[in-house]
Amino acid sequence: xxxxxxxxxxxxxxxxxxxxxxxxxxxxxxxxxxxxxxxxxxxxxxxxxxxxxxxxxxxxxxxxxxxxxxxxxxxxxxxxxxxxxxxxxxxxxxxxxxxxxxxxxxxxxxxxxxxxxxxxxxxxxxxxxxxxxxxxxxxxxxxxxxxxxxxxxxxxxxxxxxxxxxxxxxxxxxxxxxxxxxxxxxxxxxxxxxxxxxxxxxxxxxxxxxxxxxxxxxxxxxxxxxxxxxxxxxxxxxxxxxxxxxxxxxxxxxxxxxxxxxxxxxxxxxxxxxxxxxxxxxxxxxxxxxxxxxxxxxxxxxxxxxxxxxxxxxxxxxxxxxxxxxxxxxxxxxxxxxxxxxxxxxxxxxxxxxxxxxxxxxxxxxxx
Amino acid sequence: xxxxxxxxxxxxxxxxxxxxxxxxxxxxxxxxxxxxxxxxxxxxxxxxxxxxxxxxxxxxxxxxxxxxxxxxxxxxxxxxxxxxxxxxxxxxxxxxxxxxxxxxxxxxxxxxxxxxxxxxxxxxxxxxxxxxxxxxxxxxxxxxxxxxxxxxxxxxxxxxxxxxxxxxxxxxxxxxxxxxxxxxxxxxxxxxxxxxxxxxxxxxxxxxxxxxxxxxxxxxxxxxxxxxxxxxxxxxxxxxxxxxxxxxxxxxx
Numbered sequence: 001x002x003x004x005x006x007x008x009x010x011x012x013x014x015x016x017x018x019x020x021x022x023x024x025x026x027x028x029x030x031x032x033x034x035x036x037x038x039x040x041x042x043x044x045x046x047x048x049x050x051x052x053x054x055x056x057x058x059x060x061x062x063x064x065x066x067x068x069x070x071x072x073x074x075x076x077x078x079x080x081x082x083x084x085x086x087x088x089x090x091x092x093x094x095x096x097x098x099x100x101x102x103x104x105x106x107x108x109x110x111x112x113x114x115x116x117x118x119x120x121x122x123x124x125x126x127x128x129x130x131x132x133x134x135x136x137x138x139x140x141x142x143x144x145x146x147x148x149x150x151x152x153x154x155x156x157x158x159x160x161x162x163x164x165x166x167x168x169x170x171x172x173x174x175x176x177x178x179x180x181x182x183x184x185x186x187x188x189x190x191x192x193x194x195x196x197x198x199x200x201x202x203x204x205x206x207x208x209x210x211x212x213x214x215x216x217x218x219x220x221x222x223x224x225x226x227x228x229x230x231x232x233x234x235x236x237x238x239x240x241x242x243x244x245x246x247x248x249x250x251x252x253x254x255x256x257x258x259x260x261x262x263x264x265x266x267x268x269x270x271x272x273x274x275x276x277x278x279x280x281x282x283x284x285x286x287x288x289x290x291x292x293x294x295x296x297x298x299x300x301x302x303x304x305x306x307x308x309x310x311x312x313x314x315x316x317x318x319x320x321x322x323x324x325x326x327x328x329x330x331x332x333x334x335x336x337x338x339x340x341x342x343x344x345x346x347x348x349x350x351x352x353x354x355x356x357x358x359x360x361x362x363x364x365x366x367x368x
Numbered sequence: 369x370x371x372x373x374x375x376x377x378x379x380x381x382x383x384x385x386x387x388x389x390x391x392x393x394x395x396x397x398x399x400x401x402x403x404x405x406x407x408x409x410x411x412x413x414x415x416x417x418x419x420x421x422x423x424x425x426x427x428x429x430x431x432x433x434x435x436x437x438x439x440x441x442x443x444x445x446x447x448x449x450x451x452x453x454x455x456x457x458x459x460x461x462x463x464x465x466x467x468x469x470x471x472x473x474x475x476x477x478x479x480x481x482x483x484x485x486x487x488x489x490x491x492x493x494x495x496x497x498x499x500x501x502x503x504x505x506x507x508x509x510x511x512x513x514x515x516x517x518x519x520x521x522x523x524x525x526x527x528x529x530x531x532x533x534x535x536x537x538x539x540x541x542x543x544x545x546x547x548x549x550x551x552x553x554x555x556x557x558x559x560x561x562x563x564x565x566x567x568x569x570x571x572x573x574x575x576x577x578x579x580x581x582x583x584x585x586x587x588x589x590x591x592x593x594x595x596x597x598x599x600x601x602x603x604x605x606x607x608x609x610x611x612x613x614x615x616x617x618x619x620x621x
Binding site: 011012018022023026027203206 | 420422442445446450452454455456457458459460461465466468469470471472473474475512
C-alpha cells in the first residue's frame, strides 16, 4: 500500500453511475416509463384538441356561399366550416355531438327583406359551443345591419376589444402534467425496483465487498437515474416544442428552469421510491405500494385537467400532493414565463415533501 | 515459521436464536491454499464473510495483514478479492463493461481483454453474465476478484454445481492464482477438491473447528487409528471413467 494513490470514493461512485446508466438505457421498462408513456399521452392529447378550441359547423347542401355572412364566418378562427358532409350523415353526427352545429344560408333575392335567411341547428351535446356559434352570428348580423342602416342613429354601441394574449394551447397544459407524471413514475417505480433487485440479485452485496462506501453506492445509482430522467425530460420538452408547438417563453432559459424543477421533483419522488423499496418484501409487493403513491397523484394533481375541475371536497387533497405543485410550477415557468423565484412557493412545498420523505426513507431503507 | 496473514482468535457469531460460529481460532499463512471444510450450515460462509468484513462478529478478534476487521474494513477490502457464494452482476452489461465497473470500484486501471484471458473468457467479452455456463460464471466471478491484484483471494464454494471438467478447470485456475504469490482461502464440501488443492484444511462442525492440519496428516492420523475402508479402492473411480470418456478440455458451450 506504500505507493498507492488515495482511494477515491467519487471515482468508484462514477463507475457505478456509468454502469447503471448503461444498464437503464438497455432496460425496456425504464425507457417505456420515462419516454414512451408521456409521449403517447402528449401525442394523443396534442391531436385530440387540435391544439386549440373550435366550434365545428357542418355546412348543409344548398347553402349560399356568395354572401357577406358566409365570408365573415370563414374569417373567424374559432369556427371550422365543414362543407363535405352529406345531409344524412350530418344529422347523425349532430345527434351524436360529433359536430356542434349545422348551417344553411338562403338568398331571398335582391329586393327581399331581409335579404338572407340563416338556418342553424345546434346540438344539446355541446350547448356551449352552439351558443358561441350563435353569438358569433349575432355579431356578424349586427355589423352588417349597421352597415346597411347608416342613417339610423344607434341606440347603443358595442365596443369589443380583445386583449391579445398568447394562445394557451392544449399542449401547454398537457405537457407539464405528463412531464411531472413521468418524473413521478420514474422516480418511484425506478428507484423502488432498482434497489430491490440490486438486493435480490446480490449485485449490491458484491459491491459491498469492494472498498466503496454504502452511501456512495446509493448516490451513484440515484445519479444515473437522475441523468436518465433529465435526458428524458429534455426529449419530451423538445418534441413537445417542435412537433406540437409547446410554448417556451424564454427558449433555452425556460428549458433550463424546467430541468431544474424536474431534478427537484425527481429527487423528491426518488425518496418515495426508497421508502417503497424499504417497505416492500419482494418485487411483487412493489407495484401495489408504488401505485398507491403514484395513481392518486396521476389523477388528482392536475395532470390531465385543472384541479378546479374536481368537486370542492376533493380539492384539499389535490392541494396537498407534491405533483400538484410541481405541475403548477412547470406551467408557470413554461407558459407564464416565471422564473424559479416566482414559483418559490411551489418549490417550498415540494421541498417540504422531500424533507419528510427522506426522513422516512432513512428509517425504512434496508441494505440486505 | 511461515508468516500468518490472517489470524482468527475466539471468533463468535450469534444470530438471534443460533450460534453460527462458536469460538473458533486459526491462522492462514502467506501464499498457501487454506480450506474451510464442513457440512452446510457449519458456519463456513459466516466465518469467511466476517474476515471479508461483510458481516459483523459478536466477539473475538480477526486480523488481516495486521488490519482489524472492525476498524480498518475499507483498508482490508482494498487488498483482498472476494468471490461470494452467490453474487449478481448488472444483467444488461457485458463482461468487459462489468470489468470496467469493478476497476472503477477498486480505483485501478485494467486491460479487460487481459483480465478475461486470465480466466479463459477472452472471446466472451461481449457476452452478458447470464449467458455464461456455470463454469464460466464462476471463472468470471473469480476474474472480478483479481482486478485489484489482491494479496488474499476468498472463494466460497466456487465449484458447487459444476460438472467434473469445469471443476478441474477451476482447480487449475486456483493453482495458477496461488502460483502468482496470492494466498487463497476456499470453502468446499468436496473432499477430493480439498485434498487436491489445499495445503491445510480446517474442518468445521456446528460452529467449531474439530480438526486442522494438512490433508495428508489428517488421513494418516485416521489410518493410524486403525480405519479401514469397507470396500477396497480400485485404481480408478467412476469420475476417472467419466473424464476419460468425455475429455478433460475446457468445455464451455
